[in-house]
Amino acid sequence: MSPSPFILAYCVCRDYSHIFRFSKYRCILAKQASIFIMKVFFLCFLCSITFSLPAIASEEIITPSLSTIYALAKEAVAKKIDADSKAKVQITPQNLEGRISPPACYPPINVELASERAISRNNMVKLSCNSPDYDYPWQMYLSVRVEIQYPVVVANQLLSPDQIIGEHHLQVMYVDQYSLKGQFFSDTTTLIGSRVKRRVAKDSPVLSNNLCFVCKGDTVSIYAKTTNVEIKTLGEALRDGNIDEVIRVKNSNTSKQFDAVVIGVGEVEVRM
Numbered sequence: 001m002s003p004s005p006f007i008l009a010y011c012v013c014r015d016y017s018h019i020f021r022f023s024k025y026r027c028i029l030a031k032q033a034s035i036f037i038m039k040v041f042f043l044c045f046l047c048s049i050t051f052s053l054p055a056i057a058s059e060e061i062i063t064p065s066l067s068t069i070y071a072l073a074k075e076a077v078a079k080k081i082d083a084d085s086k087a088k089v090q091i092t093p094q095n096l097e098g099r100i101s102p103p104a105c106y107p108p109i110n111v112e113l114a115s116e117r118a119i120s121r122n123n124m125v126k127l128s129c130n131s132p133d134y135d136y137p138w139q140m141y142l143s144v145r146v147e148i149q150y151p152v153v154v155a156n157q158l159l160s161p162d163q164i165i166g167e168h169h170l171q172v173m174y175v176d177q178y179s180l181k182g183q184f185f186s187d188t189t190t191l192i193g194s195r196v197k198r199r200v201a202k203d204s205p206v207l208s209n210n211l212c213f214v215c216k217g218d219t220v221s222i223y224a225k226t227t228n229v230e231i232k233t234l235g236e237a238l239r240d241g242n243i244d245e246v247i248r249v250k251n252s253n254t255s256k257q258f259d260a261v262v263i264g265v266g267e268v269e270v271r272m
Contacts, residue, residue: 094143105129149174159200182207193265212240224270
């Protein structure tokens, strides 16, 4: 740091006052001014040290437990799960007991999914933080398993082809979503009176492709609705159909064929 002009002036004043013709009073003023300037510079120096300290110096260092790591990973995964309110969701982080000890961390601990893809059965979560134990950010990857179960109608006994389903044939159980390979049902009353097309094993989900709500050759009730009028007649199903499927039917009175939507067991509707 270059000497203050006031200090130079003081020194010159002390030794060469006869040259610059400074009075004793002026020398004292110069000395006092130089001391004041030095005090100001010292205060500024202290302030600069105080405000230039790293922000982490004022933060509390934490050492997260494994339970904290698990909770953070589960929370990150839970935010990304898109499941029906009736579903049961179980999130299970990988067990790290005896395998790893998280280091001391400056908060916060950053948590994010390692991939942008949708949540699946197995997921990877990345956790990281700045640590006084390392010269670089600490990070780890934790595997998290997700199981989502839905209430599903299953057979409580073996169901054979052409069997008419009754209430006593069915029950509702929670089934893992990844084992469901078709359209399933959650209400047993929806299936009462439908006919089995394919064998269904005990405790297996009853899927739409196992049934027909209207089967080929069945006599069906045909409904046609307008704003003010509802017409009902009988007809014959010309193919199998399930709820909301469009099938071909024949009017028993006129033999006219047309398309209709299956709306229930033995019932179809002509959409006007």
